[in-house]
Amino acid sequence: MGTENNLMKKNSKMKADLKFIRNEFPSLRDDYVYFDNAGGSQTLGRVINKVTEYFMTSDVQLGGVYSVSKTARERVDKGNEMIAKTLNASNPREVIVGSSSTSLIRLFSIVIGQTLEPGDEIIISDCDHEANVTPWKDLQRHGIIIKTWGFDKKSMRLELDDLKNLMTEKTKYVNFCHALFNWH
Ligand SMILES: Cc1ncc(COP(=O)(O)O)c(C=O)c1O
Structure with missing residues:
Protein backbone atom coordinates (compact mmCIF):
# COMPACT_ATOMS: atom_id res chain seq x y z
CA MET A 1 0.00 0.00 0.00
CA GLY A 2 3.04 2.22 0.16
CA THR A 3 2.08 3.76 3.49
CA GLU A 4 5.57 3.65 4.92
CA ASN A 5 7.00 5.09 1.75
CA ASN A 6 4.55 7.94 1.98
CA LEU A 7 5.60 8.84 5.51
CA MET A 8 8.98 9.98 4.28
CA LYS A 9 9.60 11.02 0.73
CA LYS A 10 12.78 9.10 0.14
CA ASN A 11 13.93 11.10 -2.86
CA SER A 12 13.88 14.34 -0.89
CA LYS A 13 16.50 13.63 1.78
CA MET A 14 14.02 11.89 4.09
CA LYS A 15 11.73 14.89 4.28
CA ALA A 16 8.52 14.06 6.14
CA ASP A 17 5.31 14.19 4.13
CA LEU A 18 3.47 16.29 6.70
CA LYS A 19 0.23 16.44 4.78
CA PHE A 20 0.06 12.67 4.61
CA ILE A 21 1.08 12.25 8.28
CA ARG A 22 -1.46 14.81 9.51
CA ASN A 23 -4.14 13.07 7.56
CA GLU A 24 -3.30 9.74 9.18
CA PHE A 25 -3.93 11.23 12.65
CA PRO A 26 -7.50 12.56 13.09
CA SER A 27 -6.36 14.62 16.10
CA LEU A 28 -3.79 16.49 13.98
CA ARG A 29 -5.94 17.27 10.99
CA ASP A 30 -6.82 20.81 12.09
CA ASP A 31 -3.26 22.13 12.17
CA TYR A 32 -2.97 21.11 15.81
CA VAL A 33 0.70 20.74 16.85
CA TYR A 34 1.46 18.13 19.48
CA PHE A 35 4.71 18.51 21.45
CA ASP A 36 4.16 16.26 24.47
CA ASN A 37 5.75 12.88 25.10
CA ALA A 38 5.10 9.15 24.76
CA GLY A 39 2.37 8.87 27.41
CA GLY A 40 0.09 11.07 25.35
CA SER A 41 1.03 9.81 21.89
CA GLN A 42 -1.63 10.54 19.32
CA THR A 43 -3.46 7.63 17.74
CA LEU A 44 -3.56 6.78 14.05
CA GLY A 45 -7.00 6.89 12.47
CA ARG A 46 -6.62 3.34 11.20
CA VAL A 47 -5.86 2.16 14.75
CA ILE A 48 -8.93 3.97 16.09
CA ASN A 49 -11.01 2.25 13.41
CA LYS A 50 -9.60 -1.19 14.24
CA VAL A 51 -10.14 -0.73 17.97
CA THR A 52 -13.69 0.47 17.32
CA GLU A 53 -14.33 -2.53 15.07
CA TYR A 54 -12.99 -4.81 17.80
CA PHE A 55 -15.29 -3.34 20.44
CA MET A 56 -18.28 -3.28 18.12
CA THR A 57 -17.98 -6.88 16.99
CA SER A 58 -15.69 -8.97 19.20
CA ASP A 59 -15.50 -7.52 22.71
CA VAL A 60 -15.68 -10.87 24.51
CA GLN A 61 -13.47 -13.15 26.59
CA LEU A 62 -10.57 -14.77 24.76
CA GLY A 63 -10.16 -18.55 24.79
CA GLY A 64 -13.82 -19.49 24.39
CA VAL A 65 -15.04 -22.12 21.93
CA TYR A 66 -17.74 -19.89 20.41
CA SER A 67 -17.04 -18.14 17.13
CA VAL A 68 -16.87 -14.53 18.37
CA SER A 69 -14.31 -15.52 20.99
CA LYS A 70 -12.23 -17.19 18.29
CA THR A 71 -12.42 -14.03 16.18
CA ALA A 72 -11.33 -11.94 19.17
CA ARG A 73 -8.36 -14.28 19.76
CA GLU A 74 -7.35 -14.08 16.10
CA ARG A 75 -7.49 -10.28 16.19
CA VAL A 76 -5.41 -10.02 19.35
CA ASP A 77 -2.87 -12.51 17.99
CA LYS A 78 -2.67 -10.61 14.72
CA GLY A 79 -2.04 -7.36 16.61
CA ASN A 80 0.78 -8.95 18.60
CA GLU A 81 2.27 -10.39 15.40
CA MET A 82 2.28 -6.98 13.76
CA ILE A 83 3.84 -5.29 16.78
CA ALA A 84 6.49 -8.04 16.92
CA LYS A 85 7.27 -7.48 13.26
CA THR A 86 7.57 -3.72 13.75
CA LEU A 87 9.86 -4.16 16.77
CA ASN A 88 11.84 -6.95 15.09
CA ALA A 89 10.98 -9.29 17.97
CA SER A 90 11.75 -12.92 17.20
CA ASN A 91 8.37 -14.09 18.51
CA PRO A 92 4.98 -12.40 19.13
CA ARG A 93 5.08 -13.88 22.62
CA GLU A 94 7.86 -11.39 23.39
CA VAL A 95 5.28 -8.63 23.01
CA ILE A 96 3.13 -7.55 25.95
CA VAL A 97 0.33 -5.06 25.49
CA GLY A 98 -1.13 -3.47 28.60
CA SER A 99 -2.62 -0.37 30.11
CA SER A 100 0.65 1.55 30.52
C1 LIG B 1 9.55 8.45 27.43
C2 LIG B 1 8.44 7.90 28.25
N1 LIG B 1 8.53 6.63 28.68
C3 LIG B 1 7.55 6.08 29.43
C4 LIG B 1 6.44 6.80 29.77
C5 LIG B 1 5.40 6.15 30.64
O1 LIG B 1 4.41 5.73 29.83
P1 LIG B 1 3.01 5.21 30.39
O2 LIG B 1 2.10 6.39 30.44
O3 LIG B 1 2.59 4.20 29.35
O4 LIG B 1 3.20 4.59 31.72
C6 LIG B 1 6.29 8.12 29.35
C7 LIG B 1 5.10 8.90 29.70
O5 LIG B 1 4.90 10.00 29.22
C8 LIG B 1 7.31 8.68 28.57
O6 LIG B 1 7.22 9.93 28.13
Missing part, protein backbone atom coordinates in the same frame (compact mmCIF):
# COMPACT_ATOMS: atom_id res chain seq x y z
CA SER A 101 4.38 0.97 30.48
CA THR A 102 4.56 2.20 34.09
CA SER A 103 2.23 -0.54 35.34
CA LEU A 104 3.68 -3.24 33.06
CA ILE A 105 7.28 -2.62 34.11
CA ARG A 106 6.25 -2.54 37.77
CA LEU A 107 4.56 -5.92 37.37
CA PHE A 108 7.53 -7.26 35.43
CA SER A 109 10.00 -6.11 38.12
CA ILE A 110 7.95 -7.82 40.86
CA VAL A 111 7.95 -11.10 38.94
CA ILE A 112 11.64 -10.85 38.06
CA GLY A 113 12.46 -9.91 41.66
CA GLN A 114 11.03 -13.23 42.81
CA THR A 115 13.63 -15.09 40.74
CA LEU A 116 16.64 -13.19 42.14
CA GLU A 117 18.91 -13.70 45.16
CA PRO A 118 20.38 -10.97 47.39
CA GLY A 119 23.61 -9.80 45.78
CA ASP A 120 22.32 -10.27 42.23
CA GLU A 121 22.80 -7.21 40.07
CA ILE A 122 20.54 -5.25 37.76
CA ILE A 123 21.73 -2.47 35.47
CA ILE A 124 19.54 0.51 34.64
CA SER A 125 20.38 3.62 32.62
CA ASP A 126 20.40 7.22 33.78
CA CYS A 127 18.46 8.40 30.75
CA ASP A 128 15.37 6.26 31.07
CA HIS A 129 11.90 7.38 32.00
CA GLU A 130 10.89 7.02 35.63
CA ALA A 131 8.70 4.05 34.62
CA ASN A 132 11.86 2.00 33.96
CA VAL A 133 13.87 3.20 36.96
CA THR A 134 11.94 3.12 40.25
CA PRO A 135 10.51 -0.42 39.90
CA TRP A 136 14.08 -1.74 39.66
CA LYS A 137 15.46 0.50 42.42
CA ASP A 138 12.71 -0.76 44.72
CA LEU A 139 14.25 -4.25 44.49
CA GLN A 140 17.18 -2.93 46.55
CA ARG A 141 15.09 -3.61 49.65
CA HIS A 142 15.43 -7.32 48.81
CA GLY A 143 19.23 -7.04 48.58
CA ILE A 144 19.41 -6.61 44.81
CA ILE A 145 22.25 -4.35 43.71
CA ILE A 146 21.36 -1.66 41.19
CA LYS A 147 24.08 -0.23 38.95
CA THR A 148 23.59 2.73 36.65
CA TRP A 149 24.76 2.83 33.04
CA GLY A 150 25.56 6.51 32.47
CA PHE A 151 24.71 8.41 29.33
CA ASP A 152 27.90 9.63 27.60
CA LYS A 153 27.50 13.39 27.25
CA LYS A 154 30.23 13.61 24.60
CA SER A 155 28.90 10.99 22.21
CA MET A 156 25.29 11.54 23.31
CA ARG A 157 24.87 7.78 23.51
CA LEU A 158 24.81 4.93 25.95
CA GLU A 159 28.21 3.40 25.16
CA LEU A 160 28.53 -0.37 25.08
CA ASP A 161 32.06 -0.21 26.53
CA ASP A 162 30.65 1.52 29.61
CA LEU A 163 28.09 -1.25 29.92
CA LYS A 164 30.77 -3.93 29.68
CA ASN A 165 32.58 -2.31 32.61
CA LEU A 166 29.44 -2.63 34.75
CA MET A 167 28.69 -6.25 33.94
CA THR A 168 29.79 -9.04 36.25
CA GLU A 169 28.92 -12.69 36.87
CA LYS A 170 26.14 -11.39 39.11
CA THR A 171 24.44 -9.29 36.43
CA LYS A 172 20.97 -10.69 35.80
CA TYR A 173 19.22 -7.94 33.83
CA VAL A 174 20.06 -4.82 31.87
CA ASN A 175 17.04 -2.54 31.53
CA PHE A 176 16.97 0.38 29.12
CA CYS A 177 14.67 1.76 26.51
CA HIS A 178 15.41 1.15 22.88
CA ALA A 179 13.72 3.32 20.31
CA LEU A 180 13.75 2.49 16.66
CA PHE A 181 12.22 3.80 13.58
CA ASN A 182 11.42 1.24 10.97
CA TRP A 183 10.03 2.40 7.67
CA HIS A 184 9.76 -1.11 6.21
Whole structure:
Protein backbone atom coordinates (compact mmCIF):
# COMPACT_ATOMS: atom_id res chain seq x y z
CA MET A 1 0.00 0.00 0.00
CA GLY A 2 3.04 2.22 0.16
CA THR A 3 2.08 3.76 3.49
CA GLU A 4 5.57 3.65 4.92
CA ASN A 5 7.00 5.09 1.75
CA ASN A 6 4.55 7.94 1.98
CA LEU A 7 5.60 8.84 5.51
CA MET A 8 8.98 9.98 4.28
CA LYS A 9 9.60 11.02 0.73
CA LYS A 10 12.78 9.10 0.14
CA ASN A 11 13.93 11.10 -2.86
CA SER A 12 13.88 14.34 -0.89
CA LYS A 13 16.50 13.63 1.78
CA MET A 14 14.02 11.89 4.09
CA LYS A 15 11.73 14.89 4.28
CA ALA A 16 8.52 14.06 6.14
CA ASP A 17 5.31 14.19 4.13
CA LEU A 18 3.47 16.29 6.70
CA LYS A 19 0.23 16.44 4.78
CA PHE A 20 0.06 12.67 4.61
CA ILE A 21 1.08 12.25 8.28
CA ARG A 22 -1.46 14.81 9.51
CA ASN A 23 -4.14 13.07 7.56
CA GLU A 24 -3.30 9.74 9.18
CA PHE A 25 -3.93 11.23 12.65
CA PRO A 26 -7.50 12.56 13.09
CA SER A 27 -6.36 14.62 16.10
CA LEU A 28 -3.79 16.49 13.98
CA ARG A 29 -5.94 17.27 10.99
CA ASP A 30 -6.82 20.81 12.09
CA ASP A 31 -3.26 22.13 12.17
CA TYR A 32 -2.97 21.11 15.81
CA VAL A 33 0.70 20.74 16.85
CA TYR A 34 1.46 18.13 19.48
CA PHE A 35 4.71 18.51 21.45
CA ASP A 36 4.16 16.26 24.47
CA ASN A 37 5.75 12.88 25.10
CA ALA A 38 5.10 9.15 24.76
CA GLY A 39 2.37 8.87 27.41
CA GLY A 40 0.09 11.07 25.35
CA SER A 41 1.03 9.81 21.89
CA GLN A 42 -1.63 10.54 19.32
CA THR A 43 -3.46 7.63 17.74
CA LEU A 44 -3.56 6.78 14.05
CA GLY A 45 -7.00 6.89 12.47
CA ARG A 46 -6.62 3.34 11.20
CA VAL A 47 -5.86 2.16 14.75
CA ILE A 48 -8.93 3.97 16.09
CA ASN A 49 -11.01 2.25 13.41
CA LYS A 50 -9.60 -1.19 14.24
CA VAL A 51 -10.14 -0.73 17.97
CA THR A 52 -13.69 0.47 17.32
CA GLU A 53 -14.33 -2.53 15.07
CA TYR A 54 -12.99 -4.81 17.80
CA PHE A 55 -15.29 -3.34 20.44
CA MET A 56 -18.28 -3.28 18.12
CA THR A 57 -17.98 -6.88 16.99
CA SER A 58 -15.69 -8.97 19.20
CA ASP A 59 -15.50 -7.52 22.71
CA VAL A 60 -15.68 -10.87 24.51
CA GLN A 61 -13.47 -13.15 26.59
CA LEU A 62 -10.57 -14.77 24.76
CA GLY A 63 -10.16 -18.55 24.79
CA GLY A 64 -13.82 -19.49 24.39
CA VAL A 65 -15.04 -22.12 21.93
CA TYR A 66 -17.74 -19.89 20.41
CA SER A 67 -17.04 -18.14 17.13
CA VAL A 68 -16.87 -14.53 18.37
CA SER A 69 -14.31 -15.52 20.99
CA LYS A 70 -12.23 -17.19 18.29
CA THR A 71 -12.42 -14.03 16.18
CA ALA A 72 -11.33 -11.94 19.17
CA ARG A 73 -8.36 -14.28 19.76
CA GLU A 74 -7.35 -14.08 16.10
CA ARG A 75 -7.49 -10.28 16.19
CA VAL A 76 -5.41 -10.02 19.35
CA ASP A 77 -2.87 -12.51 17.99
CA LYS A 78 -2.67 -10.61 14.72
CA GLY A 79 -2.04 -7.36 16.61
CA ASN A 80 0.78 -8.95 18.60
CA GLU A 81 2.27 -10.39 15.40
CA MET A 82 2.28 -6.98 13.76
CA ILE A 83 3.84 -5.29 16.78
CA ALA A 84 6.49 -8.04 16.92
CA LYS A 85 7.27 -7.48 13.26
CA THR A 86 7.57 -3.72 13.75
CA LEU A 87 9.86 -4.16 16.77
CA ASN A 88 11.84 -6.95 15.09
CA ALA A 89 10.98 -9.29 17.97
CA SER A 90 11.75 -12.92 17.20
CA ASN A 91 8.37 -14.09 18.51
CA PRO A 92 4.98 -12.40 19.13
CA ARG A 93 5.08 -13.88 22.62
CA GLU A 94 7.86 -11.39 23.39
CA VAL A 95 5.28 -8.63 23.01
CA ILE A 96 3.13 -7.55 25.95
CA VAL A 97 0.33 -5.06 25.49
CA GLY A 98 -1.13 -3.47 28.60
CA SER A 99 -2.62 -0.37 30.11
CA SER A 100 0.65 1.55 30.52
CA SER A 101 4.38 0.97 30.48
CA THR A 102 4.56 2.20 34.09
CA SER A 103 2.23 -0.54 35.34
CA LEU A 104 3.68 -3.24 33.06
CA ILE A 105 7.28 -2.62 34.11
CA ARG A 106 6.25 -2.54 37.77
CA LEU A 107 4.56 -5.92 37.37
CA PHE A 108 7.53 -7.26 35.43
CA SER A 109 10.00 -6.11 38.12
CA ILE A 110 7.95 -7.82 40.86
CA VAL A 111 7.95 -11.10 38.94
CA ILE A 112 11.64 -10.85 38.06
CA GLY A 113 12.46 -9.91 41.66
CA GLN A 114 11.03 -13.23 42.81
CA THR A 115 13.63 -15.09 40.74
CA LEU A 116 16.64 -13.19 42.14
CA GLU A 117 18.91 -13.70 45.16
CA PRO A 118 20.38 -10.97 47.39
CA GLY A 119 23.61 -9.80 45.78
CA ASP A 120 22.32 -10.27 42.23
CA GLU A 121 22.80 -7.21 40.07
CA ILE A 122 20.54 -5.25 37.76
CA ILE A 123 21.73 -2.47 35.47
CA ILE A 124 19.54 0.51 34.64
CA SER A 125 20.38 3.62 32.62
CA ASP A 126 20.40 7.22 33.78
CA CYS A 127 18.46 8.40 30.75
CA ASP A 128 15.37 6.26 31.07
CA HIS A 129 11.90 7.38 32.00
CA GLU A 130 10.89 7.02 35.63
CA ALA A 131 8.70 4.05 34.62
CA ASN A 132 11.86 2.00 33.96
CA VAL A 133 13.87 3.20 36.96
CA THR A 134 11.94 3.12 40.25
CA PRO A 135 10.51 -0.42 39.90
CA TRP A 136 14.08 -1.74 39.66
CA LYS A 137 15.46 0.50 42.42
CA ASP A 138 12.71 -0.76 44.72
CA LEU A 139 14.25 -4.25 44.49
CA GLN A 140 17.18 -2.93 46.55
CA ARG A 141 15.09 -3.61 49.65
CA HIS A 142 15.43 -7.32 48.81
CA GLY A 143 19.23 -7.04 48.58
CA ILE A 144 19.41 -6.61 44.81
CA ILE A 145 22.25 -4.35 43.71
CA ILE A 146 21.36 -1.66 41.19
CA LYS A 147 24.08 -0.23 38.95
CA THR A 148 23.59 2.73 36.65
CA TRP A 149 24.76 2.83 33.04
CA GLY A 150 25.56 6.51 32.47
CA PHE A 151 24.71 8.41 29.33
CA ASP A 152 27.90 9.63 27.60
CA LYS A 153 27.50 13.39 27.25
CA LYS A 154 30.23 13.61 24.60
CA SER A 155 28.90 10.99 22.21
CA MET A 156 25.29 11.54 23.31
CA ARG A 157 24.87 7.78 23.51
CA LEU A 158 24.81 4.93 25.95
CA GLU A 159 28.21 3.40 25.16
CA LEU A 160 28.53 -0.37 25.08
CA ASP A 161 32.06 -0.21 26.53
CA ASP A 162 30.65 1.52 29.61
CA LEU A 163 28.09 -1.25 29.92
CA LYS A 164 30.77 -3.93 29.68
CA ASN A 165 32.58 -2.31 32.61
CA LEU A 166 29.44 -2.63 34.75
CA MET A 167 28.69 -6.25 33.94
CA THR A 168 29.79 -9.04 36.25
CA GLU A 169 28.92 -12.69 36.87
CA LYS A 170 26.14 -11.39 39.11
CA THR A 171 24.44 -9.29 36.43
CA LYS A 172 20.97 -10.69 35.80
CA TYR A 173 19.22 -7.94 33.83
CA VAL A 174 20.06 -4.82 31.87
CA ASN A 175 17.04 -2.54 31.53
CA PHE A 176 16.97 0.38 29.12
CA CYS A 177 14.67 1.76 26.51
CA HIS A 178 15.41 1.15 22.88
CA ALA A 179 13.72 3.32 20.31
CA LEU A 180 13.75 2.49 16.66
CA PHE A 181 12.22 3.80 13.58
CA ASN A 182 11.42 1.24 10.97
CA TRP A 183 10.03 2.40 7.67
CA HIS A 184 9.76 -1.11 6.21
C1 LIG B 1 9.55 8.45 27.43
C2 LIG B 1 8.44 7.90 28.25
N1 LIG B 1 8.53 6.63 28.68
C3 LIG B 1 7.55 6.08 29.43
C4 LIG B 1 6.44 6.80 29.77
C5 LIG B 1 5.40 6.15 30.64
O1 LIG B 1 4.41 5.73 29.83
P1 LIG B 1 3.01 5.21 30.39
O2 LIG B 1 2.10 6.39 30.44
O3 LIG B 1 2.59 4.20 29.35
O4 LIG B 1 3.20 4.59 31.72
C6 LIG B 1 6.29 8.12 29.35
C7 LIG B 1 5.10 8.90 29.70
O5 LIG B 1 4.90 10.00 29.22
C8 LIG B 1 7.31 8.68 28.57
O6 LIG B 1 7.22 9.93 28.13
